[in-house]
Amino acid sequence: MNKGKKVTAFQQRVYDAVRLIPAGYVSTYGGVARFLGVRSARAVGQALRRNPFAPQVPCHRVIASSLAIGGFNGRRRGAEIRRKLALLAAEGVAFERGRLKDAGRLWNFRKGS
DNA sequence: TACAAGCAATAGT
DNA sequence: ACTATTGCTTGTA
Numbered sequence: 001m002n003k004g005k006k007v008t009a010f011q012q013r014v015y016d017a018v019r020l021i022p023a024g025y026v027s028t029y030g031g032v033a034r035f036l037g038v039r040s041a042r043a044v045g046q047a048l049r050r051n052p053f054a055p056q057v058p059c060h061r062v063i064a065s066s067l068a069i070g071g072f073n074g075r076r077r078g079a080e081i082r083r084k085l086a087l088l089a090a091e092g093v094a095f096e097r098g099r100l101k102d103a104g105r106l107w108n109f110r111k112g113s
Numbered sequence: 114t115a116c117a118a119g120c121a122a123t124a125g126t
Numbered sequence: 127a128c129t130a131t132t133g134c135t136t137g138t139a
Contacts, residue, residue: 029135030135033134039135040120041133043120043123043132046132046133047123063133070133
């Protein structure tokens with residue numbers, strides 16, 4: 001998996017967890033954080049924001065707990081965000097007004113792994 | 114809906 | 127080593 005790119009152990013852990021999310025499903029920063037055993041969703045967001053791997057780590061499959069789209073490529077709103085929405089839509093995840101339309105697409109972790 | 118406080122990690126100084 | 131910043135979350139008003 002990782003080569004050349006130097007990432008911290010925490011980042012590696014976050015990427016590993018995010019990779020477990022199957023296409024067509026999404027998770028939340030807090031969910032990943034709890035899965036890793038940390039209490040801060042911000043730390044997860046930071047790790048994903050600096051994700052040196054692009055499609056390998058589906059950072060676009062991670063949204064906010066309020067079903068908000070969250071951010072993408074360092075932007076919380078803008079053209080990058082619509083790309084994230086497009087990626088999710090392509091996977092079968094529908095969004096409305098910047099929020100997840102169907103909460104049933106939330107991935108709880110600890111299920112298929 | 115809007116504001117404030119708590120939380121953990123990275124990057125820059 | 128310290129400070130500032132961040133793709134968050136939850137609680138109150």
